[in-house]
Amino acid sequence: MFAAPITEPMQRSRGEASAALCCGLAGLRLTGLRQQGSAKCILPHGPNGRDGAPEIVFLNTSGGLTGGDTLSYAVQLGPRARAVATTQTAERAYRSAEGAARVRVTMDVGEGGWLDWLPQETILFDGSRLDRRTVITLGPGAGCLLVESVVLGRAAMGETVRRLALRDWREIRQGGRPVMVEPLALTDRALVTGAAGLAGARAFASVAMIGQGVSDLLDPVRAVLDEPGVTAAASALDGRLMLRMLASDGWPLRRQIARCLAVLRRGQALPRVWQI
Template identity: 65%
Template sequence: MNALIPPSVRLERSDGSAHVVLGQARGAVRLRDLAQRGSAKAFLPHVDSAVPEVVFLNTSGGLTGGDRLDYRLELGPECRAVATTQTAERAYSAGEGAARVQVLHEVGRGGWLDWLPQETILFNGSALERRTEIRLAPEAGCLMVESVVLGRAAMGETVGRLAFRDTRLVMREGRPVLVEPLCLDDHVLAAAGSPAVLGGARALATLALVTRGAEDALGPVRTVLDEPGVEAAASAFDGKLVMRMLAPDGWPLRRQVARVLAVLRGRALPQVWQI
């Protein structure tokens, strides 16, 4: 427990959920249902595109021990949508327990989802457990990215202690297509300078494209994996294209992610991204 807080004091924790349902109606993708509670919000800004954008927001301003956050998006058959977060999520020092985040998106038959959340910034002493699952129906596909930054280099912050467990899954008809477990803790940070771990990097990202013929994008993607200061590689097989990136700070990583997304998407980034 934080030494500045008496053990008898029970701190208030944030708890929020936001659930959006989109479906086809009169030849367009339209909002079918919206439910939100507590610190989690969702809104659909007007964009000049036939593909709607869903923006999730945590109004508590960050996460700490004991907080709960739940985002969910359902897309009906043949629906295409982009989902993102309004800003970077921040996990602050946790006096006790871990913050827990659940993300569940379902994509109907023939649908498509771009899940493009902004970075997660982990501060010293943070504790966060997150599970992201995208469920694809037959002939559905997705593009997803997750970026993690260890503190803010410009502010001189260092991270020597944390507990971060992140699980990302893409399922198709109940079967796993992509499983991405990530664990960062004190032991990993102690060896973070090793090439077998982070190689001294403070920012990392994984980007995955899951669709029939994803392998065809490997060549074009590799041509833009040359952002200064970023180490990146890509591979593709069996309807999946996966890229991993390491950088000394979040800004060059963000530029590299944006360049890859431009190749894969062929259109502008979500409006809330600031590039």
Template identity: 55%
Template sequence: MFDAPHPLSSLQRTRGRACVGLGAGARIMELSQEGAAKVFLPRSHGPWPEAVFLNTSGGLTGGDRLAYQVTLAEGARAVATTQTAERAYASAGGWAELEVALRLGPGAALDWLPQETILFNRSALRRRTVADLSADARLLICEMVVLGRAAMGEVLAELELRDWREVRRDGRPVLVEPLRLAAGSLAGGSALIGGARAFATVALIAPGAEDALAAVRAALGPTDGGDGVEAAASGWDGKCVVRLRAADALPLKRAVAKVLKAMRGRALPRVWQI
């Protein structure tokens, strides 16, 4: 006879941690990985080295735990991204958790540009991203969330997302963005996501970052986008923040690409597919 089903707590869970540390001149100071979390440094002809993170389990569900870390020493510059979209699948119990730690030394510059996170029905994801910057460090951070796959006709009725983004400069918080998304938010009005299936935040935190505002607004064009994308940008006190929402992932990602090009002045990471 077959054994009785194992209790939920005994099911196999994903565990993983990947860390990369770089010095000036793209010198590798740390490179470690364990479990389902991987990081590699593909050959790149761009001006900055690229670090690519990967979850080999193919997605996250309740009870999974992943952690990514990027550390840049004084004067180091890098781009960090993910190989593909992260997927949060239906949870049979508990939270899937993702921790991201970014640490930038004096004069360092990092573009943290993960690809989109796709939430499936009954998913439960808790994500925390914390960046610690030195006084003159520069950080460009992008987060995109997609509510199901429109092409598959998926309609989300139940989910939990608790997302925390915090950027600190010399230990002092300069940008703190908590987000909780639940079933009641999916049909919310314009103050919430207004029925959109995809939304994103792009933030540049750097001395003089507000000067990028004019170029970003020019890249976005009309706020309705003409393709179902709505966007707004603001700049103040060393920050330029852009928020976008759209009816589907592809138009959102194209609009985000325009924003990133205006802020960066160079091509997207090679692993991005648009």
């Protein structure tokens, strides 16, 4: 006799983590912390980032994402508050039987504040489906540094990505209007060589910096865009600096990102969870 097919829905992971910081009489203090499901938020002791800003480290204890999973990260900074937010390790999107995994990132930076959002790379495996939306809202005089990098499989493991579906929306708003909107839709057709696709690249990244005087960093950051195996370009206009990178693999891309961040963050160390 044959066993009856399984009809029960498969278990899905749900995760939500958020942190809120504000400036008080004794300095920066934690005013809110929420953790639910597979998402966790850790605030290591001691400053590390820009002007001694604390680190906020998000992690997904489910080990990765597949169709039907949902993950939410949020940071809220009060006026003049500064922080560095990152992820504990690379996020992995695995093959999906049906539906897409959903990730929502919401960051609010109060007047005169600053946020470095420096997540580690997202690794897309063959057959993965990921829908991600990142929205950063800046108050008057606030600024941010945003990094997003994607790696198509692990070259060292001989993995090849032939099927995938990525919808990635990145938006930065200030004064009620968007100052950067970057929608990305990546499907199987983009995995071809040539100008219409990724030109054979296995990894790519975008870096955006919004704030007063960031255009002054354009020439210094262009001077370090020479990592072997990486093609990169930078531009700046009206308080916005943008970088685009294509790489043969995730490791040279990570090295190039680290060198750019050293310039953009004026020599401040990378988050301690990063490994270079």
